[in-house]
Amino acid sequence: MKTEAKHLPVARRKSSVLDVAKIREDFPILKRKIGGKPLVFLDSAATSQKPKQVIAAIERYYKEYNANVHRGVHRLSEEATIHFEQAREKFARFIGAKNAREIVFVRNTTEALNLVAFTWARTNLRPGDRVLLTEMEHHSNIIPWQILARERSIKLDYIRITDDGLLDSNSFKELIREKPKILSLAHVSNALGTINPLKEMTQEAHNLGATVIVDAAQSVPHMPVDVVDLGCDFMAASGHKMLAPTGIGALYGRYELLDRMDPFMGGGEMIKEVHLHDARWNDPPWKFEAGTPNIEGVIGLGVAVDYLSKLGMQNVRQHEREITKYALAHLQDVKGLILYGTRDVEKRGAAISFNLGDIHAHDLATILDTQGIAIRSGHHCAQPLMERLKVPATSRASFYIYNATKEVDMLVRALDAARKMFRA
Amino acid sequence: MSEDIYKETILDHFRHPRNFGELPNANARAREANVVCGDVIEMQLRVDGDKVEDVRFQGQGCAISLASASKLTEFSKGKSVSEIKQLGKRDMIRVLGSDPGVARVECLLLGLKVLKIAIRNHLGDKASSEIEED
Numbered sequence: 001m002k003t004e005a006k007h008l009p010v011a012r013r014k015s016s017v018l019d020v021a022k023i024r025e026d027f028p029i030l031k032r033k034i035g036g037k038p039l040v041f042l043d044s045a046a047t048s049q050k051p052k053q054v055i056a057a058i059e060r061y062y063k064e065y066n067a068n069v070h071r072g073v074h075r076l077s078e079e080a081t082i083h084f085e086q087a088r089e090k091f092a093r094f095i096g097a098k099n100a101r102e103i104v105f106v107r108n109t110t111e112a113l114n115l116v117a118f119t120w121a122r123t124n125l126r127p128g129d130r131v132l133l134t135e136m137e138h139h140s141n142i143i144p145w146q147i148l149a150r151e152r153s154i155k156l157d158y159i160r161i162t163d164d165g166l167l168d169s170n171s172f173k174e175l176i177r178e179k180p181k182i183l184s185l186a187h188v189s190n191a192l193g194t195i196n197p198l199k200e201m202t203q204e205a206h207n208l209g210a211t212v213i214v215d216a217a218q219s220v221p222h223m224p225v226d227v228v229d230l231g232c233d234f235m236a237a238s239g240h241k242m243l244a245p246t247g248i249g250a251l252y253g254r255y256e257l258l259d260r261m262d263p264f265m266g267g268g269e270m271i272k273e274v275h276l277h278d279a280r281w282n283d284p285p286w287k288f289e290a291g292t293p294n295i296e297g298v299i300g301l302g303v304a305v306d307y308l309s310k311l312g313m314q315n316v317r318q319h320e321r322e323i324t325k326y327a328l329a330h331l332q333d334v335k336g337l338i339l340y341g342t343r344d345v346e347k348r349g350a351a352i353s354f355n356l357g358d359i360h361a362h363d364l365a366t367i368l369d370t371q372g373i374a375i376r377s378g379h380h381c382a383q384p385l386m387e388r389l390k391v392p393a394t395s396r397a398s399f400y401i402y403n404a405t406k407e408v409d410m411l412v413r414a415l416d417a418a419r420k421m422f423r424a
Numbered sequence: 425m426s427e428d429i430y431k432e433t434i435l436d437h438f439r440h441p442r443n444f445g446e447l448p449n450a451n452a453r454a455r456e457a458n459v460v461c462g463d464v465i466e467m468q469l470r471v472d473g474d475k476v477e478d479v480r481f482q483g484q485g486c487a488i489s490l491a492s493a494s495k496l497t498e499f500s501k502g503k504s505v506s507e508i509k510q511l512g513k514r515d516m517i518r519v520l521g522s523d524p525g526v527a528r529v530e531c532l533l534l535g536l537k538v539l540k541i542a543i544r545n546h547l548g549d550k551a552s553s554e555i556e557e558d
Contacts, residue, residue: 360486362461366429366528378461392462392484422435422487 016322017315020404026051026307027402037372040407045190045218045351045398046376047240050300054243057303058296068292070269084295087302088285094305095216095235096226097252104251104258104285105293109217110140112236112251113184115264115288116213117144120234120253123262124211125181127153132180132210134159134167134196135388136189139381141215145184159185161388165192165341167201176204183210187219187235191380191396192341193324193348195219202231211257217241221308221400222349223317227252239297243304248297251288258284265290308401316401320350323399327352327408334415336424340389351398353380356415357424361393364418371414429524430487438487443497447480452546455483456538458530463489467497467538471546474504479539486531488524493535495519505543511536512555 024030027049032039041049061083067076069084085100092100106112125131131145135158149156157178160171176183183205188195202212213234219225220235221242227235234257239248253261263270263281267290272280281287308316325345331337336357342348356364361377368375376396379386386392397411418424450468457464463485470477479497483490499519500508516532517523524532533555540555 360461360463362486362528362531363430363488366488366524370429386462421430423439 016318018311018319018401020319020402023311023402026053028052028055030402034372034374035370040371040373040410042397042399042403042407042411043374043376044221044400044403045241045396047246048221048243048400049402050245051243051304051307053307054245054300054303058245058300061296061299069295070286080295083299083302084293087298087305090302090305090309091250092252094225094309095220095237095252096228098228099255101284102252102255102258104253104288105298106236106249106251106288107247107294108238108240108249109215109236110249112234112249113140113213113215114144115251116234116236116253117148119261119264119288120211120257121145121148121182122152125152125154128155130155130157130178130180131182131184132157132159132175132178132205134185135161136165136167136192136194136382136385137184137186138190138215138217139383141184141186142384154181158384161192161194161385164343165189165194166347167194167196172201172204176208176210179208180205180210182213184213184215186215186217187225188216188222188349188351189341189382189385190218190351191353191382191385191394193218193351193353193398194341195223195347195349198230198232206231218349218351222320224313233257239301239304242301243307244301245297248294248301250301253284255284258288261287263287263290267291269293311401319401320399321345323403323405323408324348324350324352326405327397327399327411330408330412331415334412334419336419337415340394350400351396353394353396355391355394356419357422359418359422359424361395363422364395364415367418367421368411368414371410371417373411373414375411429522429528431522433521434487434491437491437494441481441490441494443480443494443501445480445482447478450478450480452542454538454542454545456534456541458485458489458534460530461486463531463534465489465493465534465538467493467535467542469539469542469546471505471543474506476500476503476505476508476543481535481538485534486528488520488528488531489534492516492520492532493538495521496535496539500539505547508539508543511540 065076065079067080069081088103089100092103157175160168212232214232216235216237220237235252240246270287270290338355340353365377378393447468452469455466465483467481469479481493
């Protein structure tokens, strides 16, 4: 055995569709050592790492054409505006929107969901109306509706989940018959990894007159998404989970809906003309983009979209399917490990929740951290789901384009060591 | 963060918490949750004058929060109320015998927080039960 064996690059085993070793070269942070050990980053469902192309684009913006967008007539403002609006077009194409004006830039998925709740829903819901959610929602797709429910006396229903973490189709059928005004759900669960059958559900919901809102924070970064094919009315996503900086996200909305909606916030940019007691709103999407936007974030998002598009989202999905399959197979061999969610990789993404014996998720995350392995622990902003699973917390490992199966092996070894240490 | 946060004595207190359960004729009690991770600790005390005669705890949580609470019950028996009111983060690191780091400070201090609230309730004290973090 050669002594340098442990310094072999992480991407020793090649993914069948992505050149992980080459991709890793683009992510400077992956060279970091944690306490002398190579970083094994398995927390991309919380936020992804950023490739040097995105970092360089942001630096270039500040060094070469930093200016406010849309208002200046000088050269720098013109260049900034062109890059800004090009990024909107790129993102629109990336999710299959027909018209770039259907993309509203916001801070993140949370803001996008709040925007829909407090504009479209606040205007259109009447006391007694129902909003249909699911038991696996992130708090960002629960709390805005609870706030609105108090204000408007609307009723919230939750589609139940099965024991293996899929939406219960009978529960859906039962609750959709109550004719909710809104169906709002995650495309992919951040805690269970479940991919929900969005297209079928959207069709059924539309047949009964519901408007469909999708939390796509965990799907847009990981798989091909086409809003026209899915048929949804609104879709929310975050840039930072898909290689872009934090603080930039996007809301897709069908143009005729955006056009009829009231603004979310008032200020500059979102108006056509202002008088002392009256104003006329700008057209979508600018009507919803009050104030100076996150220009560097939008530019970074555009380059992140380029990066992912070059890899091909079918390939990204296939890579994650393979590494998830590998991880599930090896994790279930760890003595005492309890996996949550379905084992069917066709129905799930690359975020895997688990518990190890009676070791608390936070203790496990601390122990793995001493091995350089970054996982998430806690309730994953999905406390109702934790209640449903009857656990206070879970640990979650999540994978992305730069993760290799060798990192799964390192996780499995560290889990085994933790089990022995805790005698769990 | 060092590798030996989970010293043998911590795991021992986690697996076999001391002074665990209900305290008959307790005259001070409090229960608090750690909102970050849902850990819950309840402390029951018998206070006589300025002296903590006896203390028991119960709850659920991670190894750090349970071992800290368990060791704290051993430490505080027989101590004066005024001594306990003075305890801070540094003292808890000494009691636990390990510094679990910034990310786990809530776990380290949960038991102490509950103990202080129990004493404050007992004394009908309006004084703050906040814990010195340095």
